[in-house]
Amino acid sequence: MSSRRPSPSADGAVGRLAPLERPPWSPWGREYVNTPDRFIWGTRPSALAREATELTADGARVLDLGCGEGRDSVFLAEQGHDVVGVDLSLDGLRKAQHLAADRGVRVPWVCAALPDLPLRGPFDLVYSCGSIHYVARDARGALFARLRGLTRRGGHHAHVVFTERRIYREKSEVVHYFTPDELRDAYRGWIILRHEEGLIPCAQDGVRHVHSVETLLAERP
């Protein structure tokens, strides 16, 4: 398979899958390859995706960052939104493509490694479930500025990120944990609709454990 970057189409989305030149390493790509017959994150939407769609008018343009195998992108598309799913794992996106086909929705999938984002806005909802903590802390300020700039007035952002309150390393992954207030500070001047700490259960490595997280939903004034 040739190695080239995806080229954005006229509306900024990429309607095909293309591998990255030098992808940063993530264990989840390998997990997607090792589980061809199941979806490791499931096929039902996350609670955050359900909450985010309630905020968003019909036919919204939605960006799902680190969409993995596509459970939330596909759900958001089923709600009638125009969704673009981005992930660095081509194997995850292939599974996402199958899920979308099974559910009868069309989602353009973009293989890209954040903070690179070969897309143009504007979006009504910028969404991420468990992915922005893979972006190095010193690159996040610029990423959030870009994401804010890609958002229409009155549009929303919804994120859940790992925080440093509880550190649990699995699958040798490299996580750049959020510090207290970092996520909230990225949304100074926006209307904060919900900002909460929490713990989420996980057992992807076969051991039941929790990750400490922050969830934030914000609206661009």
Ligand SMILES: C[S@@+](CC[C@H](N)C(=O)[O-])C[C@H]1O[C@@H](n2cnc3c(N)ncnc32)[C@H](O)[C@@H]1O
């Ligand atoms: C914990 S999984 C969550 C997947 C999906 N959001 C969900 O909730 O089902 C994190 C995802 O982020 C992706 N990822 C990790 N680092 C990334 C990066 N720098 N750019 C884009 N995606 C990344 C991984 O490939 C993985 O699919």
